Amino acid sequence: MRLTxxxxxxxxxxxxxxxxxxxxxxxGNLLTVTGPNGAGKSTLLRIIAGLHKPxxxxxxxxxxxxxxxxxxxxxxxxxxxxxxxxxPVGENLRFWGRWLRARDxxxxxxxxxxxxxxxIHLPYGILSTGQKRRVALARLLIAWRPLxxxxxxxxxxxxAACSLFTIIMKRHIYSSGMIIAATHLPLxxxxxxxxxxxxxxx
Amino acid sequence: MDSMKEMTxxxxxxxxxxxxxxxxxxxxxxxxxxxxxxxxIVLTVALYLAFRAPIDYQQGITVKIMFxxxxxxxxxxxCYTVMTLSAARTLFSYHLLADxxxxxxxxxxxxxxxxxxxxxxxxxxxxxxxxxxxxxxxxSMFILLLIYLGIFALSxxxxxxxxxxxxxxxxxxxxxxxNIPIIKFSxxxxxxxxxxxxxxxxxxxxxxxxxxxxxxxxxxxxxxVFVTFHxxxxxxxxxxxxxxxxxxxxxxxxxxxxxx
Amino acid sequence: xxxxxxxxxxxxxxSGNNLVTNLMFFLAVIITTPLGIGPMSDVxxxxxAGIVWIAALLTVLxxxxxxxxxxxxxxxxxxxxxxxxxxxxxxxxxxxxLAHWAGTILPLIIASPFFALLLNMEWxxxxxxxxxxxxxxxxxxxxxxxxxxxxxxxxxxxxxxxVIVLPLVIxxxxxxxxxxxxLTTGTLTPITPLLFLLALTLFFSVLGPTAAATxxxxxxx
Numbered sequence: 001m002r003l004t005x006x007x008x009x010x011x012x013x014x015x016x017x018x019x020x021x022x023x024x025x026x027x028g029n030l031l032t033v034t035g036p037n038g039a040g041k042s043t044l045l046r047i048i049a050g051l052h053k054p055x056x057x058x059x060x061x062x063x064x065x066x067x068x069x070x071x072x073x074x075x076x077x078x079x080x081x082x083x084x085x086x087x088p089v090g091e092n093l094r095f096w097g098r099w100l101r102a103r104d105x106x107x108x109x110x111x112x113x114x115x116x117x118x119x120i121h122l123p124y125g126i127l128s129t130g131q132k133r134r135v136a137l138a139r140l141l142i143a144w145r146p147l148x149x150x151x152x153x154x155x156x157x158x159x160a161a162c163s164l165f166t167i168i169m170k171r172h173i174y175s176s177g178m179i180i181a182a183t184h185l186p187l188x189x190x191x192x193x194x195x196x197x198x199x200x201x202x
Numbered sequence: 203m204d205s206m207k208e209m210t211x212x213x214x215x216x217x218x219x220x221x222x223x224x225x226x227x228x229x230x231x232x233x234x235x236x237x238x239x240x241x242x243i244v245l246t247v248a249l250y251l252a253f254r255a256p257i258d259y260q261q262g263i264t265v266k267i268m269f270x271x272x273x274x275x276x277x278x279x280x281c282y283t284v285m286t287l288s289a290a291r292t293l294f295s296y297h298l299l300a301d302x303x304x305x306x307x308x309x310x311x312x313x314x315x316x317x318x319x320x321x322x323x324x325x326x327x328x329x330x331x332x333x334x335x336x337x338x339x340x341x342s343m344f345i346l347l348l349i350y351l352g353i354f355a356l357s358x359x360x361x362x363x364x365x366x367x368x369x370x371x372x373x374x375x376x377x378x379x380x381n382i383p384i385i386k387f388s389x390x391x392x393x394x395x396x397x398x399x400x401x402x403x404x405x406x407x408x409x410x411x412x413x414x415x416x417x418x419x420x421x422x423x424x425x426x427v428f429v430t431f432h433x434x435x436x437x438x439x440x441x442x443x444x445x446x447x448x449x450x451x452x453x454x455x456x457x458x459x460x461x462x
Numbered sequence: 463x464x465x466x467x468x469x470x471x472x473x474x475x476x477s478g479n480n481l482v483t484n485l486m487f488f489l490a491v492i493i494t495t496p497l498g499i500g501p502m503s504d505v506x507x508x509x510x511a512g513i514v515w516i517a518a519l520l521t522v523l524x525x526x527x528x529x530x531x532x533x534x535x536x537x538x539x540x541x542x543x544x545x546x547x548x549x550x551x552x553x554x555x556x557x558x559x560l561a562h563w564a565g566t567i568l569p570l571i572i573a574s575p576f577f578a579l580l581l582n583m584e585w586x587x588x589x590x591x592x593x594x595x596x597x598x599x600x601x602x603x604x605x606x607x608x609x610x611x612x613x614x615x616x617x618x619x620x621x622x623x624x625v626i627v628l629p630l631v632i633x634x635x636x637x638x639x640x641x642x643x644x645l646t647t648g649t650l651t652p653i654t655p656l657l658f659l660l661a662l663t664l665f666f667s668v669l670g671p672t673a674a675a676t677x678x679x680x681x682x683x
Contacts, residue, residue, distance in 0.1 A: 069545060082536060087472060351625070369681055370681065385632055387633075
C-alpha cells in the first residue's frame with residue numbers, strides 16, 4: 001500500500017501555506033509534519049484526510065496499481081476528540097464502532113489498551129483533558145484502518161500516556177500500518193520521513 | 203495584472219480562460235462608453251413616450267407610475283435570474299466572473315426590488331387609499347426583497363471571499379430560486395383565502411397598445427440601465443480582487459518547503 | 463444511520479436543560495402576544511393558530527444553530543463527513559434533521575394543546591393546529607439545515623441564520639395557519655392546506671439535506 005501526495009499547494013484564508021509539496025510513503029512508514037503554528041500542519045493533514053481541497057495537486061492511496069477510496073482506509077484524529085460529553089465513554093465508542101462498521105470490537109478491550117477501562121460507564125464530559133485524549137485515541141483501535149492521520153496526538157497526555165501511545169503506534173506500524181502525525185513533541189519513534197513547513201513571512 | 207493571470211491560469215482549466223476575467227475587463231472597457239450613450243438616449247425616449255401616453259379614464263394621471271413600476275418589478279426578477287445562472291456556474295466550477303456577477307447583481311437587484319415596492323406603494327395610495335395593501339404581488343415582492351437581503355448579508359459575511367462566500371451565496375441563491383414559485387403560489391393562495399376588499403385590482407383590463415408600446419420601451423430602457431450598472435460593477439469587482447491578490451503577493455514571499 | 467439517529471436523540475434528551483429552555487421560549491412567545499394585543503378572548507381565539515405557529519417557527523429557528531454546531535465543535539462532523547459522497551452526506555443530514563426535529567420540536571408540539579388553552583382555542587382548532595404542526599415543522603427543519611450548513615463557519619450564527627431561513631419558510635407558515643383557519647371559518651376543507659404542508663415537507667426533505675450536503679462539500683474548511 002502506498003500513499004502519494006503530488007505537487008500539493010494549499011491556501012487558507014487567502015494565504016498560500018505551502019506549494020509544490022511532494023511526498024510518498026508505504027506500509028510501515030511514519031511521516032511527521034513539523035513546523036511553527038500557522039504553517040499549515042493541520043491543513044496538510046485535512047487535505048490528506050480529504051476534508052480540505054488543495055488548490056493544486058492530489059493525494060492517492062494505491063495498492064497493486066489499484067486506487068483505493070481514501071476514507072475507507074484511514075482514521076483521522078484532529079485536535080478535537082469527536083466524543084459527545086454527555087454520553088458515557090462506552091456509548092461513544094460503541095457509536096463509532098457501528099459507524100466505522102467494525103465487525104468485532106469490544107469497547108472494554110480498546111479502553112484497556114489505553115488504560116481507561118474503568119471509565120466505560122462514566123460520562124465522557126467529566127474526564128480530565130488527558131483522559132479525554134486517551135479515550136479519543138481508543139477510537140483508532142476500534143476498527144482497523146491502515147492509515148492513521150493524527151493531529152497533535154499526544155497533546156495533553158502525561159509521560160506515562162505518551163509512552164503508552166508510542167507502543168500503540170509501534171504496534172500499528174509493525175502490523176504494516178502507516179501513520180502521518182503533525183506534532184511538535186517527540187513521539188518516541190523515529191520517523192521515516194519528515195516534512196518541515198516554514199512559517200509564512202509577511 | 204500578470205500575477206492575476208498566472209493565478210487564473212494555474213487554477214482553472216483552459217476554456218475558462220476564453221472568458222478570463224481580464225479579457226472581460228478589457229472588453230467591458232470598450233463596450234461601456236457607447237453603452238452609456240445608448241442607455242441615456244433610450245431612457246430619454248422611453249420616458250418621453252411615457253409622458254405622451256394617454257391617461258387612464260379610471261386611474262387618471264397616476265397610471266404613469268406604471269411605466270417605471272412595471273420595469274422595476276421585471277428587473278427585480280431578471281436580476282434574480284441572472285444571479286441564479288451565475289450561481290449555477292459557480293457551483294458547476296468556480297469562475298471569478300460568475301462569482302463577481304452574482305455578488306454585484308445582489309445590491310442592484312435589491313435596489314430594483316425596493317424601487318418596485320416604493321413605486322407600488324405610491325401607486326397604491328391614490329388607488330387603494332392606503333400606502334400598503336397585503337396584495338399578493340406586493341407581498342411576494344416583499345418576500346423577494348427579504349431573500350435578496352439574506353443573500354446580500356450572507357455573501358458579505360465571510361472572510362474567505364473566493365471559496366466560502368461565493369459558494370454560500372450561490373447555494374442560497376439557487377435554494378431561493380427554487381422557492382420563489384412556491385412562495386408566489388402560497389402567497390396567492392393566502393391572499394384569495396383572506397379576500398380583502400381593494401377598490402381596484404390591477405391588471406384587470408387588457409392593456410391598450412397605446413400604453414403597451416411605451417411600457418415595453420421603458421422596460422427595455424431600464425434593462426439597459428441594469429446591464430450598464432451590472433457591467434460597471436463586475437468590472438469594479440474584478441479589479442478589486444486583482445488589487446487584493448497583488449497586495450497579497452507583494453506582502454509575502456512564497457514559503458519554501460523542505461523535505462528531509 | 464440508525465445509530466446516528468439514536469445518538470442524536472439521546473444527546474437531545476440527556477441535556478434536559480435545552481428542552482426546558484425551548485419549551486419556556488415557546489411559552490414566553492405565546493403568553494406575550496395576548497399581553498401585547500389585549501385580553502379580548504374572541505380576538506385571541508381568532509388569531510390563536512397564528513400565534514402558536516409563529517411561536518413554533520421562532521423556537522425552531524433559534525434551535526437550528528445547534529443542528530451541526532455541536533458536532534462540528536467536538537470534531538465528530540469531520541469524521542462523519544470524511545470520504546462520504548454527496549448522497550451519503552445528504553442522508554446523514556436527513557437523519558440529523560429527523561433527530562433534531564424529534565428532540566426539539568416534537569416535545570413542543572406535544573405541549574402545544576396545553577398552551578393553546580391559554581389562547582381560548584376551540585378543540586377542533588387545537589387538533590388542526592397539532593396536525594398542521596406535525597406535518598409542517600419538519601419542512602422548517604429541512605430548510606433550516608441549509609441555513610445551518612451555510613452559516614456554520616460564521617460567528618454570531620443565530621441572527622444570520624434567521625435572516626436567510628425566514629423568507630424561505632413563509633409558505634410553511636401560510637399553509638399551517640390556513641389549515642386551522644379554513645377549519646374554523648368553514649370556507650374550505652382543511653385537507654387541502656394539510657396536503658400542501660405534507661408536500662412541502664416531502665419536497666424539502668429531499669432539497670434541504672441535498673443542499674446542505676452540497677454546502678459541506680464546497681465549503682470544506
